[in-house]
Amino acid sequence: MHVSLTVNGQRAVTDVEPRTLLVHLLREELGLTGTHVGCDTSYCGACTVILDGKTVKSCTMLAVQAQGAEVTTIEGLAANGDLHPVQEGFWERHGLQCGFCTPGMIMSAVGLLSENGSPSEDEIRHGLEGNLCRCTGYHNIVRAVEYAAAKMRGEEPPAAEWEEGSS
Amino acid sequence: MGGGVVVSTTSVLGGVVKRREDPALIRGTGLYVDDLQLPGMLHVAFVRSPYAHARVVSVDASDAEGMAGVRAVYTAADVAHLGDLVTQVAVGKLRPLLAGDKVNHLGEAVAMVVADTRYGARDAADAVDVEYDPLDPVIDLKEAASDAALVHEDMESNVLLAWEGGPWGDEEAIAATQQAIADAKAQDDTVSVSFEAVNQRLLPMPIEPRSVVADWNVGYGRFTVHSSTQIAHALAGGIAQTFGLSLTDVRCIAPEVGGGFGCKLNVYNDEILVCFASQQLGRPVKFTETRRDAAGSTIHGRGWVATATITGTGDGQILGYELDGIADMGAYSQNFTVAIPFLGLFVGAGQYTFPTHWKVACVHTHTMTTDAYRGAGRPEAAYYLERAIDAFAREIGMDPAEVRRKNFIPADKFPGAATHIGFPMDTGDYETNLDALLETAGYEDLKAERDRLRTEGRLVGLGLATYVEVCGFGPSALVDLGFSWAAYKIPSGFSGSGLVRVQADGTASVIIGTGPTGQGHQTAWAQIVSNQLGIPVENIRVSHGDTAESPLGIGTFGSRSAAVDGSATYEAANKVRAKAADLAAHLLEASADDIMFADGGAHVAGSPDQQVSWSDIATLAYQPHRLPEGMEGGLEAHAVFSPGNATWPFGSHLALVEVDGDTGDVKLLRYIAMDDCGNVINPMIVDGQIHGGLAQGIGQAMFEDGDYEADGNLLKWSFVEYPLPTSADLPSFELHRTVTPTDINPLGVKGIGEAGTIGSAQTVVNAVVDALSPLGVTHVDMPLRPKRVWEAIQAAKTNGSVS
Secondary structure, three states: OOEEEEOOOOEEEEEOOOOOOOHHHHHHHHOOOOOOOOOOOOOOOOOEEEEEEEEEEEEOHHHHHHHHOEOHHHOOOHHOOOOHHHHHHHHHHHHHOOOHHOOOOOOOOHHHHHHHHOOOOHHHHHHHHOOOOOOOOOOHHHHHHHHHHHOOOOOOOOOOOOOOOOO | HHHHOOOOOOOOOOOOOOOOHHHHHHHHHOHHHOOOOOOEEEEEEEHHHHHHOOOEEEEHHHHHHHHOOOEEOOOOHHHHHHOOOOOOOOOOOEOOOOOOOOOOOOEEEEEEEEEEOOHHHEEEEEEEEEEEEEEOOOHHHHHHOOOOOOOOOOOOOOEEEEEOOOOOHHHHHHHHHHHHHHHHHHOOOEEEEEEEEEEEEEEEOOOOOOEEEEEEEEOOOOOEEEEOOOOOOHHHHHHHHHHOHHHHHEEEEEEOOOOOOOOOOOOOOHHHHHHHHHHHHHOOOOOOHHHHHHHHHOOOOEEEEEEEEEEEEOOOOOEEEEEEEEEEEEOOOOOOHHHHHHHHOOOOOEEEEOOEEEEEEEEEEOOOOOOOOOOHHHHHHHHHHHHHHHHHHHHHHHHHHHHHHHHEHHHHHHOOOOOOOEEEEEHHHOOHHHHHHHHHOHHHHHHHHHHHHHHHHEEEEEEEEEEEEOOOOOOHHHHHHHHOOOHHOOOOOEEEEEEEEOOOOEEEEEEEEEOOOOOOOOHHHHHHHHHHHOOHHHHHHEEEEEEOOOOOOOOOOOOOOHHHHHHHHHHHHHHOOOOHHHHHHHOOOOOOHHHHEEEOOEEEEEEEEEEHHHHHHHHHHHOOHHHOEEEEEEEEEEEOOOOOOOOOOOEEEEEEEEEEEOOOOEEEEEEEEEEOOOOOOOOOHHHHHHHHHHHHHHHHHOOOOOOOOOOOOOOOOOOOOOOOOOOHHHOOOEEEOOOOOOOOOOOOOOOOOOOHHHHHHHHHHHHHHHHHHHOOOOOOOOOOHHHHHHHHHHHHHHHOOOO
């Protein structure tokens, strides 16, 4: 089937089997391998992308359902090459280890902050509940999102725990 | 050595350095195996058994073979000439590459389908018609240990061996220990507490499913294999061994690997089988697990049932600890399978001095193989021991911290302290660590607050546990005990290696034998080398995971990379420094003994303004005609580090929980950890390792359960049925540390990958049992999901233990 959509600002037109998942279109047809597949059941969130302004799990959506949509993947997040504040937060606060869940986690965090610019720790934790990470215990993911939220509000991010000499 | 100075103006070792690997990973440009698309690449799907135990009556692949895009369907007969799956600790039944006339666990591969597309391979796998004749499975561990029915009809017993201490299985010593404990029990003034507990099976579940791409080049006669493995060199050797090739005929590459936690520390049948298919079909072949494949056909961890008995006097002196258990090996032995409880045996007596008799039998069942999952034997050992200490403390009415303190191996026994099986330990100061935890946490205040809340009827509990871990494997001499890796053609085993090369422009390439699965090697190793050479971290590039270029290293597991391969890299850097000092001395017309390295170059002591850069030094090295006579060109060095012992990190953890008495829901309110992993290379990375380790231990305590049903079914196919902890389930962690460097390696580092997991499950369970203790509850098995906790509360009420 014919499908046309816009991905990271670029128009993409391709033919796919009707059953092709959006994530496989992105990864295997368009070569955007930053979006990962972790579970096949929409539970882990590694495949999260932003579609028409909303975060979606791209392993749960058929490519043809994205007809005409605007999709942003992790590769499209750094505008003009500059890191998005959420990407910066993950780097600054050690919000990733193996990096496999990270693209989906970052996209979900971007979605969360677009709805709530000043989330509490509890709101961050519940906001990211649909994305699983097996490496970090989420501790530093929360710190990364707090960092990004402050940056996006134009404020100085909270000091890193190691800067406070906490251990 | 030349130079004779260790100078760093960077203080880079021990400091926080942002990770060198992150920019690619946060931009989505890291390459994981499943991202790889090679020209002409084919895709694999497996036909897997829906039964735990059955005869395979027939396999009819004719429909599948007739489907468009299907290249081949292979069954056991096609690969029989390759033998069983190559296995290091070959005790018990080894895994056939594909099941033949019998399947022995749910999810066992019966046939392999190769097709042009991922979707096409799955369609064809569904079209393969396998007829089974189901048989009764052996699932229950006690039933398996009784040999009432055999898992494998050609074996005499389901019991493969039992790990028992005494010193190295010394029967007289074991008998003497048992007698001492029996004598203690017979004393009038002692009490014994005994309980049976399950340490349930767990599924490792890294978020990246395993993936492998094999590409046979018939012209070169060489495999290039990309795999999401923790052990690239062992995989290369395992493939070479299976196909009768040399090590140079197999190149394995582990690119970005999306978490491992031990489950990628195996050579898998699918890795061998895609090589076979690639060789047969002359095309690259990829297999990527579905999550269902990962749940049922990648190794599992834990799976023990054991009875712990602890005996002591009312003043808190423990006079004996006994563990009698059964550990589930699954249907087939793979890389380390039967060796996992052995790692538990090492630390069976934890930080304590009391006589310990520890015996765990290893049995086959009709389930997936168990092997190394984060902690691997040590969490199980620590769980039973620390639950027992708490049970004893409760019985005699003494503070659990005080009981522990009374029974610690005293700090003045180091150096020279040994475990209960006589294995020497490196360094330790357990009481200082525990006291630091209690003071930092405000233990007395927390206890008072708990007691106050109890008077309001709230079920609040405090849980304490300590641990000592054996890791940083080494010693090299493990090779002589049979853990030789010879099955994978890499018999150098438990040493480590690193290679440091200063490039002509003064930047440095570091190539290491082990590869990370998220532990930040590219950063930590750059810090080690930067500290020795004064080359800035940003000018050091660390590469790993490609067996064609990297020196031999067995892999990243058992919290060993920094201690062993990090130490090798440190020594390689020192060799480079010594040569660079000679080169700089030549340039500066000085003695090598007077050369100092600082600020990205070298100078003569006392004359920092006369500096030569690393580029100047390297340029000279690569223009050998300018060198003084007798000096070799080039500026690189390789070192092998042979550890004389494992390392022995330790720590103390404290948890505060509240249980909802109406629903059984457990809320983890605070988690405070005081870990001691010796020196720290990068505190940010070390804390991150502890965070993740805690989440996995807490996951076992509260959420995860990989146990099979009685009929051999595994109802854990997705993250819905097998719930990993989510961000909403966990609190922020409070981490602290004491620092007791090891003397086993020059960096003084012990390893931190598994400590969080080893220390945490029992800490949480002790807290929940403490919370429920006013009701008379003394034990609840993991995972502490609401239903189980609620049932424990109801049972206690029914028993009338609550007034």
